Structure formats: C-alpha cells, structure tokens
Amino acid sequence: MHHVTPSSVKTFHRKEFKIRIFPSLLAADYGRLAEACRKAQEAGGDALHLDIMDGVFVPNISMGPEVVRMTKRETPHFHRHVHLMLLHPDLYIERFIEAGANTLLIHIEAACDVKGALLEIRRRGIRAGITLNPETPAEKVFPVLDQVEEVLVMSVCPGYGGQRFMPEALPKIRTLWRQRTERSLSFDIAVDGGIDLETAPLVAEAGANLLIAGTSIFGAPDIRTAISSMRLAAEKVRPHGEEG
Ligand code: DX5
C-alpha cells in the first residue's frame, strides 16, 4: 500500500485562496458514467465528486466502491472526491481507499467514532474531510478542524441532486472561515447542493473555495462553459473579511 504523510497531502493555503470546481457524478447519465467522468475532466473540472449513499443515513441509494474504481480506470489522474453519506462510514474506509478515493469525506452526524475515522483516513495517506448537514451548527466540527484537510458544508439535505440552495449555509461558511483564520488552520471549505451561477459567488464571498455542482454542470448544454463561467463568477468575489 502506498503511503503519503498528511503533511505532503495537497492543501490550498489561505493566501492562495483558489476556487476549484468539482462536478458531481450523481447528476450524470447513469448509462454513460464512464463518458461523463472523462468529459468532466476534459472540460476543466478540478476533481470528480462521487456521492455514496446507503439508504439509511440518507433516503436514497446511489453508488458503491466499484463506481469509484471505474472512474479511476477511466480517468486515473482525475482526483476522486468521495462523499460518504453512510451511517457507518468507518466500516467502509478501507474499501473506498482501495477502490481509488483521493479525498474521503464522512459526516459529523455519522454513528461512529468520527475522530478515529478521520485519523484512519489520514493514516492511510489520503485527504480527510468532515461534512455537516444543514441542521448541524458549525460549532459541532470545531473539535476536529485540526484533523481535516477539508470541511464540507451541505447546502441541501443530502440524498438527491437538483434541490434548491439553502442560504442558511452562508453564515456557517463564514463561521468556519473565521475559525480557519483565527486558528491559522489551512483546511479547504467545500459546499455541496444547489450550486449554480447565482449561488457560486455567494458561497465564495462567504469563504468557500471548493464548489461541488451536479445539475448545473451535467445539465448544462456545454459542460466546459458551465465550469469556466462558474469559476469566473466565484473568482470575482473575495471571501468575507479578506483584504484586497
Ligand atoms: C446531494 C449530493 C450532492 C449532489 C448535488 O446529496 O451530496 O453532491 O450531487 O447536486 P446539485 O448540484 O444538483 O444540487
């Protein structure tokens, strides 16, 4: 097994605040998933977001490790950003890493030792992320902020694509951005759900730099234009409270 120390895992520092666009495969045509991940990479996506649902933690069932493995085969150099919406994510860490996950995100609401699971993910040499549901206050993740490469703020109730963005996510992103600055941490701030040309600048202004989008990218007439215009719209604004 190839090991990478957490310090060499790629993170994006505050000074080089960089917007990245992650197309979410959930919104692709399930009959053409291989083609969709190739297109997402060719069109300029920075990582492929994969939604894993167990039908228990969320009221839907999506894909499993074999889909992650397929995307690795199709696009070996495209970062695989794997969002585990599982009640017991700790039981599946090994399998998703083995299948090719480069970032593994678990939920703070999961029924497991969350700190232990994050530690295990980083020990295995990939990026660890913590995710919060819309009803969970930002403060819940404060104790693990120094143990993650990334925090993901859900801006819809997880389970389905194509839902409306919940503006309640914005003050949470701002709170996390402040924590990051005050504690001199360097985690990325991701946002997932209802991200489009209108909401991208709002979340970027609040301090999010990783923008996950399904419907607005795979549902667009041209994926490349959808990605580049979203990037541009988000890059135009500065995070809340940032100088210059
Ligand atoms: C929702 C998933 C999202 C979903 C976003 O549970 O976590 O990643 O694909 O889809 P859109 O961008 O359509 O809201």
Ligand code: ZN
């Ligand atoms: Zn997701």
